[in-house]
Amino acid sequence: MTDERSSSDAEAGTEREVGDRTDDRSVSSSDESPDAEAASEDGLTIADFHDASQREGSPVLTAAAVARALEIPHEAASERLEDLASRGELERLSVSADPVVWYPTEFEDLTDRERVVVFPKRREIVVDRPDQFTRAQLSQFAHLADANGEQGYRYVVRPEDVWQTPHESFDDLARTMRQALGQRSEALEDWVESQWDRAHQFRLATHEDGYTVLEAQTAEIMGNVARQKLGEEHVHAPISETEDWVREGAEAAIKRVLYEAGYPVQDHRELESGEDLEIDLEASLRDYQQTWVDQFAEAGEGVFVGPPGSGKTVAAMGAMAHVGGETLILVPSRDLARQWSETILEYTSLEAHQIGQYHGGQKNVRPVTIATYQIAGMDRHRSLFDDREWGLVVFDECQHVPSDVYRRSTHLQSRHRLGLSASPIREDDRQKEIFTLVGPPIGTDWEALFEAGFVAEPELEIRYVPWGDEEQQNAYGSADGRERYRIAARNRGKVDEVRYLLSAHPGAKALVFVDYLEQGRDIAAALDVPFLSGETPHHERRRLLEEFRRDESDLLVVSRVGDEGIDLPTADLAIVASGLGGSRRQGTQRAGRTMRPAGGALVYVLATRGTREEEFARRQLQHLGRKGITVREQTVDAEN
Template structure:
């Protein structure tokens, strides 16, 4: 007997096509099933959460929602799970996030079985929280067990290693969450295929004073000392002479890659690369930044403050000179947990960190963030801002992000790139007008979305078990049962 095969991701399209033609079929592919979820943790959603859920439903329960850090993406996911009550896989980038999601879901659905995949755990439960690494390793075994996939920080998905999580899955419903889905390699375009198109987006400015704290972003420029300036200019000249001689421009990734390659081929190239690195160290670690830092700490005492740098050396220097607890990737897990706990409880007022607090750490008590140095990544910038935007229990919270940069150095261009500004001039960002972006640009409402509620009938005669939004005729033949 002749047989045909299709990729797992095409499962939903095939089932819908067979249903549309009213062709009888037996489905032996799926092992997912309906759940009875009774939430014990319910809150009145913010308007943007309700709008995002509606937009996702209108897109057939497939798509990416872009919300700033601290805007309530976890609760939005809970709303999506409640409205799509089937076996669910949640994929997250870090172990810290995995445990945060687990704690939230256990509190939200105490009667449901919630498990973990990663960090030594290999549970097999109807609701499973997994790291990207573990989910990718077990992608084939997980592929037919879950009807709803939720990808937190979904910009991690379109890599050669992680994408199999989506490709090997027959899940008809998919939700991607991120504050910054864009990737420098352009692979964020693959999210349209792996999860679905972008269905909703909000910026931090849109939600200020509503779901997020009112905030302002202040840039402070620091002048290098005379000795620092003379040495910096000398080093930059050495680097630029080499770049000019070899016709290399650092304005693109290809230019930087060429610089790295050429620096390994000659003595002059090595000198140019060493000069570039030393000049960068001067700009990042100028003593002027530490003086500004001391002033800011004194001005905002006893507010809880997060200090971010681009390198561990500056973290440890600040920690030793100012007696401030430090967290880097070298900090043991238990020590990091203890430091964060004491910060949340108010025993510590200030923390200094490199990159480990950029993603997946909940620190709602902080109201001031100080960036002493960083990369040109917009994602890193938005994530650092998000560390202080969560309102918590503070009424009329006013958050401030200080960006301290060395004047007339390459840091100005780096700052402009991460802020999406073509001119590195000092500015304060204030709340803009509310901007709602639906994927289609057409006005949609809750009533229209509710018409697309899924049919999760548990009748044995329904061989597809209602895996997709069926045609109106099919919905009439199989009423909902809970």
Template sequence: MTAEDDEHSTPPDESRPPDDGDGVLDRLSEAAETTGPDADSRVPPTEVADPDTETPQSDDEDADDGVSLELFYDALEAEGRPVVTAQQVARRLGVTQAEAVEDLDELADAGRLQKVDVQTDPVVWYPTEWGQLASRERVVLFPKRREIVVDNPTQYTRARLSQFAHLVDTTGDREGRGRGYLYRIRQEDVWQAPFDDVSDLLAMLRSVLPERSPHLEEWVEDQWKRAHRFRLYTHEEGYTVLESATESLMGNVAMQKLDENHVYAPISDTETWVRDESVAAVKRILYDAGYPVEDDRDLEEGEHLDVSLGVELRDYQQDWVDRFLEQRAGVLVGPPGSGKTIAGIGALAAVGGETLVLVPSRELARQWRAELLANTDLSPDQIGEYHGGVKEIRPVTIATYQTAGMDRHRSLFDSRRWGLIIYDEAHHIPSRVFQRSADLQSKHRLGLSATPIREDDKEAEIFTLVGPPIGTDWGKLFEAGHVQEPEVEIRYVGWADDMARNEWASSDGRERHMLAAMNPAKVFEARRLRARHPDAKTLIFVDYLDQGEQIAEALDVPFVSGETRHHHREAYFRSFRDGNLDTLVISRIGDEGIDLPNAELAIVASGLGGSRRQGSQRAGRTMRPAGSALVYVLATRGTSEEDFAQRQMQHLAGKGIRVRETSHDDYPRDDTSATEQTE
């Protein structure tokens, strides 16, 4: 963010002892005392090294050995007390009491510590600046619950946690002080972790935790084994076989869950003959039983299609394609702007078979056609579209999910020997109307999705019906500069006037949410942010037409909605892309399925009742290889929008992206322009 942001950030209250905070760490630590966590949870907090420096950060850089201020903080946290004696410090740090006293005296002389004589002990010590202790990163593990709590995590720590843990909740005040993150390691997190071997996963786990936890590591290894206990393979005579690692697993798990609708007959104590039409059901049933199935079948390659790429894949895109060819099924899960469509086209060329591309809308179908023509040597008559507007079946056919799922269009699947099915925006797969397309289990299957999350918690179906995730490490792409990590700020805004606030207070239900979303102060805030970043290409997202028109009028820019004629919409996007237009206000039609040029600045004025996926998609409009990427999410303070904003940004936070929060309430009571009121 710019330097002006700091004017509205309240400095930490350095006089407040850390135990007075309301972070997740403090609450769960109290819970741990009542539930009695095992010995592995009693770990001394640690400071994770800053990845941009060669050594861990320290508040006492001059101390080469002995008791530094940093080590004193560690001793305080390990003791769980606000003050300690020299004897306690010595015990915690493994030094003699005389050495501890000498070093603590030096820190006290330098003003870094305070000491006081008390009756029960000659001297006790405590920090001069409590705020430094309260703002340090602290990592605490609760192995039995498989939960990790981090107060004030560094970006480095959050990026690593995103590789094997699920972000459950965050707490803290609006300026981000005392920020606590609660992570949980679930079965599916281990099953889908982007590692080739369990040792790599354990190494990542150990790099974050303060010390080894045999209890947790044993559970992780067990879950990893579970993900490799069943597999499907093609028998030499051409039929599909389900194989288990042991006779017990086949008899006590598979045969207890599956019936004659799924399998024909046993072949051996560890193998059974599977009905081809029931492969998807078998994988889903065993997944629900806690055993993901490895799919090693010989998948169809379809009729040969000679395709050459006209673009060179980036290293990570080529890695995605290589991993897909090895697995023959999977979902590319990369951040917006990382080039998943180009990687999908690379997979199409590598498979070399006739391909069916499934998309959620006609507009995406047209975009896929344009991308194929621009980046391959396919001719126009080799690419067909199949949806309500046109029905062409060609060597590469692009169809909508809805059309493909209808019984009367079943010939779409049966008329060609598809070698590859590409599911764009793969999070649509679990919806009932889209299930039909998942029956194509005999094909190479590639899903594309930046946000494979669903509010109905059915994202597991994406990975069982299509394939395991590929390319989930967003942090590596950010670090390598392939995709610009956005700076995200939730701005809690007050009411512009008493009339608007009173109208909201006297309403309820849907109207109450709408009034909070359309808080007139957001119009002023949009003008202020636009004035702060005058040279940035800006997209302003709204969910309500009236609000969109108000903001567009205030900024004197176009508003694009579902009511905008298609040719006008395309003209605005083209002008925005070419640089002739620097700001667009856009409704939720811009969330997905539209070839909207990437922006440098995104302002989310409303839409906070939407999904986590919507929040990520809107933020994703700023992600690209170079330049700044700023996202401001406006939420009316004291309303349900606060919770909605945090929920929408949770997916980004889980990927290691820092989400900060600020509060603003300085709105004029007249129509003073934003340029006169800029911060």
């Protein structure tokens, strides 16, 4: 017990040292309590409390939690907590859930200043009231896992965050870490350095005779990792103790296999850039967009990650201008292909004859070609794309890339790759494949864009709606499984709630989202407005969207085709009548339809009261809560 606690105390001390920061980003040794140092072995030190806090994952603990974490009797824990409180190092608070909770006295001094606390064992960093500099530094080596307004930012340092950092050397990365944390965290830096080394063990290079070679830093790493994981379908034969001759077309598979083994591969192949294509961007990039483009230029590949409305498409055109080569853009639908074409004409120097679309509606390959994933993956069309040397391939909505239908398009070779996604998450947990197939994530945390005013933070409210009639309520009670969710989602009481919300926001441009065609038709008929779905002909879709953009109409009912397949115009008001039982990404896309540089954006999510739909809505919107969006809840009275 004594040995185990002494090693934990060292780590807890590290946490305290990087926790409190003064303006000069240093910590005085006088902050250490002399009473704590003088405590007897039988007593409880503040370091012990920090250790228990780390083990329990909470800064506020009950006596029972301290006893459990430190493996001492409950009565002894209570006595020692009282002793710490008498020395002024702990405060106590009586709450209804437990007789007493305890927390460090220093927590009461957090009102007006930034505080960073590092948990090296969990590789977590908790920041209260972070300034923009700290957040910018943290984003270079850590993942923002939770955000709650100005307080409670929780970052996690994952292996992939270290593997994909933009720094040239570990010393540069360590310098950034110390700037962000205010001081050195030796335990965390040691782990980060080990991951940095992993990320530089393998690389793909082009041999002087033109074929691809997999190179390892040492013979040991080649023999113990690469040659254990890779087979004949990946490599022809060894060239030396540290080099293997790669089979043509197996490069992406090799990168994926070694990535999953914990060894990302540096891609230094000398790929052809294709014909030069002069592209001038005729728009000014915001500072964060220019940072995205600069990071992409440094790495040669990447995924722009940002909320809807943050300008990922325009930033992608900045990347196109940097590459200055022929470009293939892959999109999920022909509607997005058309919109990409129009946007390129608007924001770049390219002319119409230089831009082609390749999908079910038209098939033109030009210096800049916009194709659907489905077409690009078909054998009878692949040769058209394979035979052209692309300087850049852009994967729009790249969260789909790991799927069996879309991943074939990633076999296309190009010197540069760029993905775009508002939310690169997948319910099958295959999101890591996005970054192995396309490139590392590049982006800005959503909260920073909200604060800077580049993107409006929507006000999001879950409204629990009563049943519209007893027939549906009885049917729900006798159903089971997915059928219960379907009945709750189509609750006819939601029609009245949609009417109520629209009347409460007169003059607002509104989008009403549904998951079920019959429900969409019912709501559209009740409101006497159009219903845009997958059954709507393409020319009719285009007309309806243009009318909405030009303010000739102010209300559309939209099926799930609006989540990603088309580029919906932004609105003042979004009402999600059904659909939150789908995916976290769907919630992101729908909430994002109100994100723009103006205020007043509102999102209402309707869930039938007392059903599984309540649980689905809360769970799926937690993802947005972690990105800094405030989520409220409201129970609707029957008379509404």
